[in-house]
Amino acid sequence: MKNKVKISILILSLLPLLAWAEDGSRLWLRFSDKPQQSKEIITTHRSPTMDIAEKELASHWNGKPVELRLDKKLKRLKDGYIIQSDKDKICLSAGKDAGLLYAAYHLLRLQQTGVDTENLYIEEIPSYDVRILNHWDNLNGSIERGYAGRSLWKWEELPGKLSPRYQEYARANASVGINATVLNNVNASPQILTGEYLHKVKALADIFRPYGIKVYLSANFSSPKVLDGLPDSDPMNKEVRAWWKNKVKEIYRLIPDFGGFLVKANSEGQPGPQDYGRTHADGANMLADALKPYGGIVMWRAFVYSPTKDDRAKQACLEFMPLDGQFRDNVIIQIKNGPVDFQPREPFNPLFGSLKKTAEMVEFQITQEYLGFSNHLVFLAPLFKEVLDSDTYSDGSGSTVAKITDGTLRPAKVTAISGVVNTGDDVNWCGHHFAQSNWYTFGRLAWNHQLTSEQIADEWIKMTFTPDEAFVKPVKEMMLTSREACVDYMMPLGLHHIFSSNHHYGPGPWEEQLHIRRDWTSRYYHNADAEGLGFDRTKTGSNAVAQYFPPLDDTYGNIVTCPDNLILWFHHVPWKYKMKNGRTMWDELCYRYDAGVKQVREYQKIWDSMQPYVDEQRFQEVQAKLRLHARDAVWWKDGCLLYFQTYSNLPIPYDIERSAYSLEEIKKVRPDIRIYK
Structure with a gap:
């Protein structure tokens, strides 16, 4: 009996933690569950879509009364809407029922992200039908x-x-x-x-x-x-x-x-x-x-x-x-x-x-x-x-x-x-x-x-995790830099399609004759040789630049004016070519790969410091993903630089971390089957 009491006390003590556990199933839809009186949501007619809009607002809206008003004269809005507040209520107007549903979700998003809803006039027309x-x-x-x-x-x-x-x-x-x-x-x-x-x-x-x-x-x-x-x-x-x-x-x-x-x-x-x-x-x-x-x-x-x-x-x-x-x-x-x-x-x-x-x-x-x-x-x-x-x-x-x-x-x-x-x-x-x-x-x-x-990241973080700025600011910076980090540790400067063809996950720039078709091999895209690296799509190459309208055809077609982040897409660039920042192409390639790795490692530090603001389950699951992410970034950096070095015959800059493995060892690496679901 005494043991049962102890277990009961333990369970009660854990309830606050269990209540805060999250599995991610609610996505960004973590609206307030404070109930409202149904009379505070006013509708002009009934339909299955209107019923959903009314239910969402009745279940989650905490502000002044809301009126859902269908006005078929508002055809110019397509399935958009108008949100307008006065001292007594907020009026949601649309020409279609779906527009009123979208307006209801917009209003709840404003509440969830902490936007003042007292003086609103919002008109939304969707960019695409x-x-x-x-x-x-x-x-x-x-x-x-x-x-x-x-x-x-x-x-x-x-x-x-x-x-x-x-x-x-x-x-x-x-x-x-x-x-x-x-x-x-x-x-x-x-x-x-x-x-x-x-x-x-x-x-x-x-x-x-x-x-x-x-x-x-x-x-x-x-x-x-x-x-x-x-x-x-x-x-x-x-x-x-x-x-x-x-x-x-x-x-x-x-x-x-x-x-x-x-x-x-x-x-x-x-x-x-x-x-x-x-x-x-x-x-x-x-x-x-x-x-x-x-x-x-x-x-x-x-x-x-x-x-x-x-x-x-x-x-x-x-x-x-x-x-x-x-x-x-x-x-x-x-x-x-x-x-x-x-x-x-x-x-x-x-x-x-x-x-x-x-x-x-x-x-x-x-x-x-x-x-x-x-x-x-x-x-x-x-x-x-x-x-x-x-x-x-x-x-x-x-x-x-x-x-x-x-x-x-x-x-x-x-x-x-x-x-x-x-x-x-x-x-x-x-x-x-x-x-x-x-x-x-x-x-x-x-x-x-x-x-x-920035706006989208800000919304999503506040809706999915917390509006606390101590969390929002660093996590938003992490998100906003993550795509560029990925480009850096995978395929910087316009490199493309140098994945392993078996899984599109890890590096495979060494794949040359695995398939009948040349364009199923990495070498088709990177064209590394003793002279340089990249796909010549200028007038002297495939002339793909001609498919772009002026002045882009000339901009991309001239190695001097081509943006550095696409230079290997459009040009076969000599290893010692001087980039816009003064580095040789080889050195810039090395530093870009290294920068990507460093950025992902920084994400690990940022996320670890966010533990007080996140439920334990999601914290640990994201933490585990970031460990894998950092490991993979190193795999990409080491594999690609060691491989391309066999063509450049140039040293990797001394201040870049050396690989713990040889190129032949890296070529044998296969992604853990657990990456697949």
Whole structure:
């Protein structure tokens, strides 16, 4: 009996600590739970979406009364809203129910981040019409480039059993204005379009709809042939066109607000119209014609990664520019942010702005395929902003990627932006607590691309952890510098795609002949030799610089004016070439790698000092990730410098930490299988 009393006392003593335990499952949605009287939330009408908005405010709002006012005359706001306060109440006005839900979340965000809500006038119009997540989830539950567990979608249980996480997912997206989702991998299985799976998709669409989220599907171009035995899937075959028309009709009968298709065609072995001698426009237009009566769209990916003797970075422009003006108005060309493949740093894709008569949208990668998976702390807002704010000069100075894609410079029937999401069924959703910030960041920038990285980091930290400035300031600095640190310890000065091809995680600049295709080897991209390092894309090389508008073609094409952070992307640079800071290229390369390592080690110190402000579970889990992160940064630095030194034959500066291992030992290192989920 005495022992039971002692145990009870121990449990009671631990309750405060247990109550403060966090597993990350609540994401940034840690609103106050102070209940309010229902009369303090005034609504003008009822709908499932309005019910959610009212419930969120009734459960979490602590201020003056709030009125939710639907005004269909406010069409100019699209699905945006106005928040206006007076002495008696705060009025949320919108032209659509979804706008009122977004306004409710905005108001709660202001409260959560400590903003004064007494004198408000806020008008928000989203930057993009379609703000969409791309899931690379497979029907067997695996996720391509997923590092946070298995798929959220339990296809084997649907439609009969519905996970509570489906609604939690929808709520998280709505809280940052994401209004669309592609459920399946772009390397799509035709099976997703069968009647069995469409009923499963319907079950998800029904859950997402009240949160303002439309469902889209990745379509396999060979579906007519594979599913129903048609002789081919030629877009000019009347039987094939009829098949798609009937399939789309079947989908809309089940899901009246279905958004449309995402298509990866004739890339990395995926089927497409070129299999039949047709063009991307022929294939996209066939699907667009089937969708048009229902208001659906086609997002046709420009990632045309197929074998070529030309520079891989040139492929998108070479294939799509001749087709400009041939696409239907409900087709949007979905373009990766850079010309190769989601690298830690790339110049913006030159296809942006080059299509004068065709709608374009940006595709970002939220999941960190090339940035340390869910093990490295890399805040992606600076990367996203760098691309969106890049001036293409396509329509003169100021023709940024953002203005080209948001309808400012190129009016389009529908504007869109996409992000390959990093969610999985891990308790904390993203594998790393700080990786949640990149999901949040994409939503906030898709809603308003004029937000700064600093603003987004500040919001997320205060909502996810604490508004205490003693925590916010150092952690924000850590986040804001993390992308540049990643570039430094992985691929500084414009180096790219020198990962191990087996896993895209650790270094592999030594890989030369592992595959049939040259562009599947690291050497194809870095071209190290006794003379220097880098890919010559000038007029004397692949001439990829010619795909950029003046003055960028000359800026990038001249080694003197090319920015140092892209110099090895566009030039084969001599080892002793004098950089803008006076160092030789070799020394600068060494110091950049070293700076990245030092920065990550500094993050460890910062985080350790934050222990008093963070619950123990999340503190320890982030601490463990940072230990792994620091180890990996050293792996990258040592492996790359020792390898490139075999070509430069120059000493590593004396004040840089020496490797504890030889190059041959490092080449044998394989990432611990535990990095995979």
